[in-house]
Amino acid sequence: MTGRVLVVEDDHPLRSVLLRGLREEGFDPVPAADGAAALRLATSPFDAVVLDVGLPDADGRDVCQALRAAGFTAPVIFLTAHHHLTDRLAGFSAGGDDYLAKPFHLTELAARLRAALRRAGPPPPAAAGGLVLDPTRFTCTASGDPVGLTPTEFRLLAALLAAAGSLVSRRELRRAGWPEGAQVSDNTLDQYLSRLRRKLRAAGSDRTISTSRGIGHGFR
Numbered sequence: 523m524t525g526r527v528l529v530v531e532d533d534h535p536l537r538s539v540l541l542r543g544l545r546e547e548g549f550d551p552v553p554a555a556d557g558a559a560a561l562r563l564a565t566s567p568f569d570a571v572v573l574d575v576g577l578p579d580a581d582g583r584d585v586c587q588a589l590r591a592a593g594f595t596a597p598v599i600f601l602t603a604h605h606h607l608t609d610r611l612a613g614f615s616a617g618g619d620d621y622l623a624k625p626f627h628l629t630e631l632a633a634r635l636r637a638a639l640r641r642a643g644p645p646p647p648a649a650a651g652g653l654v655l656d657p658t659r660f661t662c663t664a665s666g667d668p669v670g671l672t673p674t675e676f677r678l679l680a681a682l683l684a685a686a687g688s689l690v691s692r693r694e695l696r697r698a699g700w701p702e703g704a705q706v707s708d709n710t711l712d713q714y715l716s717r718l719r720r721k722l723r724a725a726g727s728d729r730t731i732s733t734s735r736g737i738g739h740g741f742r
C-alpha cells in the first residue's frame with residue numbers, strides 16, 4: 523500500500539534523503555520545510571504525514587494538533603531526536619499515530635508508514651442529509667454531485683456535521699474554521715455561513731445551517 527505523504531523536516535540533507543528514500547519505497551512524498559508550510563499544504567489531500575518534532579517555527583506536536591483541529595485524519599508519524607518517554611507520550615496526546623527516534627533506517631519508516639496506512643484504512647466520510655464530506659480530500663458532495671467549498675467553508679461544515687444535529691457555538695466554529703489566534707469578526711463568520719447556505723441550496727441539499735441566537739448554529 524502506498525500513498526501521498528507530507529514530509530515535514532527542516533533539516534535539508536535529511537529531507538532530501540527522506541524524499542528520495544520514500545520515492546524508492548513507492549510513496550509519493552511532498553516536502554515542507556516548516557510548520558507553516560505543512561499547514562498550508564495539508565489543505566490538499568494526503569494519506570499520511572511524517573512530521574519532525576523540532577521545527578524552526580513550531581513544535582511538531584502543535585502542528586499535529588492544528589492539523590487534527592482542522593479535521594485532518596490521516597496518520598501522523600513523528601520524527602524526533604528525543605528518546606524520553608514523556609516526549610513520546612506528548613506526541614501521542616497531540617494526535618500522533620507513531621513515533622520514530624533519529625537516527626532511523628528508511629526501511630523502518632517505510633514499514634511504519636505502511637502499517638499506519640493499513641490501520642487507518644479508507645477514511646470514514648461524514649454523511650448527513652445526502653451530504654458526504656471527505657476530510658482527507660477536502661471534498662463535499664450532495665447526493666453525489668460535487669459542492670465546491672473553500673478549506674474554511676469545508677472546516678465549518680465539517681464541524682457542524684460532526685455535532686450530529688446538536689448546536690455548535692460560534693466560538694467553536696471560529697476555532698474549527700480558522701487558525702489559532704486569527705481575528706474573525708461576527709460579520710465574517712456570518713458571511714461564511716450565508717455563503718455555505720447558498721452553496722448547499724444550489725446543490726439541492728434539503729438541509730441547511732440553522733441559527734439559535736445567542737447559542738450557536740446547527741445543521742438540520
Ligand code: CA
Nearest residue numbers: 532574576577
Ligand atoms: Ca528539526
